[in-house]
Amino acid sequence: xxxxxxxxxxxxxxxxxxxxxxxxxxxxxxxxxxxxxxxxxxxxxxxxxxxxxxxxxxxxxxxxxxxxxxxxxxxxxxxxxxxxxxxxxxxxxxxxxxxxxxxxxxxxxxxxxxxxxxxxxxxxxxxxxxxxxxxxxxxxxxxxxxxxxxxxxxxxxxxxxxxxxxxxxxxxxxxxxxxxxxxxxxxxxxxxxxxxxxxxxxxxxxxxxxxxxxxxxxxxxxxxxxxxxxxxxxxxxxxxxxxxxxxxxxxxxxxxxxxxxx
Amino acid sequence: xxxxxxxxxxxxxxxxxxxxxxxxxxxxxxxxxxxxxxxxxxxxxxxxxxxxxxxxxxxxxxxxxxxxxxxxxxxxxxxxxxxxxxxxxxxxxxxxxxxxxxxxxxxxxxxxxxxxxxxxxxxxxxxxxxxxxxxxxxxxxxxxxxxxxxxxxxxxxxxxxxxxxxxxxxxxxxxxxxxxxxxxxxxxxxxxxxxxxxxxxxxxxxxxxxxxxxxxxxxxxxxxxxxxxxxxxxxxxxxxxxxxxxxxxxxxxxxxxxxxxxxxxxxxxxxxxxxxxxxxxxxxxxxxxx
Numbered sequence: 001x002x003x004x005x006x007x008x009x010x011x012x013x014x015x016x017x018x019x020x021x022x023x024x025x026x027x028x029x030x031x032x033x034x035x036x037x038x039x040x041x042x043x044x045x046x047x048x049x050x051x052x053x054x055x056x057x058x059x060x061x062x063x064x065x066x067x068x069x070x071x072x073x074x075x076x077x078x079x080x081x082x083x084x085x086x087x088x089x090x091x092x093x094x095x096x097x098x099x100x101x102x103x104x105x106x107x108x109x110x111x112x113x114x115x116x117x118x119x120x121x122x123x124x125x126x127x128x129x130x131x132x133x134x135x136x137x138x139x140x141x142x143x144x145x146x147x148x149x150x151x152x153x154x155x156x157x158x159x160x161x162x163x164x165x166x167x168x169x170x171x172x173x174x175x176x177x178x179x180x181x182x183x184x185x186x187x188x189x190x191x192x193x194x195x196x197x198x199x200x201x202x203x204x205x206x207x208x209x210x211x212x213x214x215x216x217x218x219x220x221x222x223x224x225x226x227x228x229x230x231x232x233x234x235x236x237x238x239x240x241x242x243x244x245x246x247x248x249x250x251x252x253x254x255x256x257x258x259x260x261x262x
Numbered sequence: 263x264x265x266x267x268x269x270x271x272x273x274x275x276x277x278x279x280x281x282x283x284x285x286x287x288x289x290x291x292x293x294x295x296x297x298x299x300x301x302x303x304x305x306x307x308x309x310x311x312x313x314x315x316x317x318x319x320x321x322x323x324x325x326x327x328x329x330x331x332x333x334x335x336x337x338x339x340x341x342x343x344x345x346x347x348x349x350x351x352x353x354x355x356x357x358x359x360x361x362x363x364x365x366x367x368x369x370x371x372x373x374x375x376x377x378x379x380x381x382x383x384x385x386x387x388x389x390x391x392x393x394x395x396x397x398x399x400x401x402x403x404x405x406x407x408x409x410x411x412x413x414x415x416x417x418x419x420x421x422x423x424x425x426x427x428x429x430x431x432x433x434x435x436x437x438x439x440x441x442x443x444x445x446x447x448x449x450x451x452x453x454x455x456x457x458x459x460x461x462x463x464x465x466x467x468x469x470x471x472x473x474x475x476x477x478x479x480x481x482x483x484x485x486x487x488x489x490x491x492x493x494x495x496x497x498x499x500x501x502x503x504x505x506x507x508x509x510x511x512x513x514x515x516x517x518x519x520x521x522x523x524x525x526x527x528x529x530x531x532x533x534x535x536x537x538x539x540x541x542x543x544x545x546x547x548x549x550x551x552x
Contacts, residue, residue, distance in 0.1 A: 064440065091446075100444040
């Protein structure tokens with residue numbers, strides 16, 4: 001069942017709309033009335049100091065916070081105009097569309113092939129030859145195919161950190177996710193690997209809507225077109241990355257990006 | 263200064279000896295078994311002993327073939343494992359992944375209690391309930407069968423299997439589960455496609471330790487399996503295990519007789535079997551930690 005927002009034409013809609021989102025861990029309020037619109041085929045960076053709620057916000061976009069006990073959410077998140085916090089939402093379908101890349105690369109304790117095929121198998125989307133070619137396509141998209149094609153049956157746990165993170169992205173590409181949520185995807189990687197993942201993100205932007213949480217302001221400035229700055233659960237400022245980093249409107253944003261705190 | 267050094271030296275020595283004491287004990291036990299057992303092979307060949315089909319230690323001439331005893335132990339153990347392993351793993355998954363925190367606490371303490379019941383008490387309960395039940399349901403001349411032993415031993419192996427499997431399921435990194443759920447996997451898909459592979463080495467080790475517990479168990483099998491030293495044809499016949507043989511006959515042998523030696527060699531066979539099982543379990547547990 002699709003719940004569309006009233007009076008909105010589907011063509012002009014934003015890919016993701018966050019409306020008056022409040023989140024509580026027990027009695028502690030971690031998100032304060034956050035609203036923002038995210039454009040398709042755009043990389044949006046969320047910056048802010050540790051504990052500001054940027055990861056929490058990201059995990060609201062695919063409802064990963066549901067896994068934590070004692071969390072309550074008020075407000076809405078619309079993806080393609082559909083409120084994912086509505087009672088009738090099919091979480092399985094939603095998460096197929098909204099993929100997530102985690103801070104620590106988390107390939108499953110399975111073979112490389114099985115990792116990429118995982119999503120296709122659990123959703124019964126492909127088998128046999130079709131499955132193999134989707135796995136190949138996905139590994140090619142993250143530039144792993146050439147180095148791994150001869151050992152697809154090896155354990156994914158033996159890969160390097162960068163390869164693991166690429167593999168985790170390939171899992172999502174195989175599923176043809178539309179949104180990629182990235183929670184500090186490079187914080188476990190060295191600078192060269194980080195650069196290569198950033199190049200990959202720029203490439204993926206053509207087909208995906210990407211939201212990246214990062215504590216690294218240079219990274220936000222390099223990869224994103226739009227940036228949101230959060231402080232103590234509040235979205236202080238949100239706009240074009242160039243504006244945020246060159247002439248922020250809010251004093252607190254300026255203090256943060258010039259390194260006065262954080 | 264000197265005093266402190268002397269004290270330090272003695273404490274180090276004390277800790278060192280405590281550390282190697284267990285190794286020394288194991289070696290002493292092994293040598294004792296060998297010393298008492300090897301006398302048998304002056305008159306009986308090793309191969310005849312292991313593959314002989316008849317165990318008539320007090321007939322004339324005596325026959326010392328432990329094949330029926332080995333097979334008896336094997337049948338009872340296999341039966342117990344076939345029952346206990348799937349049940350134990352399922353229970354571990356339930357406790358680790360499905361049960362609410364309160365149910366989990368209650369179940370875990372009940373399982374602790376289960377493992378604390380002395381085996382002779384379990385054997386007694388089995389004799390009064392399980393044995394007549396098996397006799398009745400299969401319409402047998404006696405309920406004292408391999409099946410009765412297997413069922414009760416399965417019961418005794420469960421706490422080991424459940425608690426070690428549960429530990430290894432809990433040790434599966436949270437990231438695996440989150441990764442699967444973020445890909446749209448359901449709770450059940452996450453369990454049987456990801457979590458179980460993360461926990462597999464621990465689950466195998468748990469099963470091996472369960473086997474070790476079962477194969478060394480004496481009292482309950484002696485009370486329930488009927489103790490007929492014949493090669494078993496099915497689970498519904500009386501069997502006799504290696505352990506029960508030693509326990510039942512040790513009191514009646516003359517020290518230094520062939521029969522006495524033979525019981526010690528059975529002890530060696532048991533020792534070797536449980537040693538192999540524990541080493542295998544250890545290998546898997548270490549794999550899990552890595």
